[in-house]
Amino acid sequence: MTLAVLGAAAVAAALGVISARNPVHCVLWLIAHLAALAAIFLTLSAEFLALIQILVNAGAVIVLFLFVVSLLGPSKEAEGLLARRGEVWPALMAGVVFLGALLVMGLHQAPAPGSVPSGFGSVPSVGNALFGPQLLPFELTALALLVAIVSVVTLAGRSRQP
Amino acid sequence: MSAYVALSAVLFAVGGVGLLVRRDPLVMIMSIEIMWNAASLLLVAAARFYGVMAGQALVFIVITLAAADVAMGLAIVMHIARRGESVDVDALKELKG
Structure with missing residues (x-):
């Protein structure tokens, strides 16, 4: 249940990153995505990595992005440089095929969950x-x-x- | 485990589609960041389900490399922007400095 909520949040924020037109909005969606992933890390008993994810990715890397966005200023092509219309559908189809391949490769051998050793993570x-x-x-x-x-x-x- | 694998695959595919769909190099670098994160999610899930700490140690390294990758990409974007060229990846024809 927790994974469903957090995973939906992570996927929705990732979709926001690739669809927002303003680069600053993309950065904000990326922060939401990284926060959701850090919460998922917590559910996987990786407390230290969740902290590092927030500090390094949502902190340092995001600041780097925001600096470059503000240094570049608003782009002349104000549409956030989306692809031309004819390029979107082939990209989506490639993504669906790629996702299918990943699922076929990844899903057929899933081990049973083991018990957590003490101090894990x-x-x-x-x-x-x-x-x-x-x-x-x-x-x-x-x-x-x-x-x-x-x-x-x-x-x-x-x-x-x- | 299969739920985490599916989530990681979906995130990786979303990042890949973003890389193909966008022409702003900043957003392309963010899409690559999403793909790095999908990989680290898979590593953390594998570490938890197999009970091996090596996965989490590798995620530490992955986060470091992702940060270095973003820094280099943004330096290239800044270099292109300071030369007064458009930062549209379709308009960039040469990589020569």
Whole structure:
């Protein structure tokens, strides 16, 4: 029941993101989507990840989006740059086919729900997994962040000299 | 578990349709964000149902990479906008700086 309500909210907010004409409204829908997902994370006993989702995604990433929206200003094409009419139906059909493929692949092997171990999803357990078995992916994430920082600084610095 | 898989698939498909339908690169990046979130929802659900913490640790990494991805995409959008070009992806013909 909880999942139905929260999932409907998440899907509705995602539809709002892709259909709102004003980019600021898209950002607001995205905040609602991220909040609904954080609530779903809570129902899956992932408290720490729900908190991180709110802090990083709904906080830092949204601020980044809002900064760029306000720096760009209202676009000359005030319609929020929706696709031309002839492109919407093929995209919807592709989405339906894609969804069908995902469901066929994903739904036929669903395990029975197990009992929750104590401390599952708490900060110590996430930290133990992150710095224990998952240490290599964690370190590679640091490398990816370094690459992202260098590329962003390069892009932002180069445009200052025309 | 199958309800979570279905929800994740629906969100991923919505993000993919948004990526195809919109021409504003900002909203396209937001659609990619929705797709990242669908993937992390699937990972969290799998971690819960299989009782393995590795899924949640990977979601931590996914959130970090999504943030880096958004930052790079927005830097490219800003770069294009500062050159005085339209930020319509159909009007962009070259990626050369």
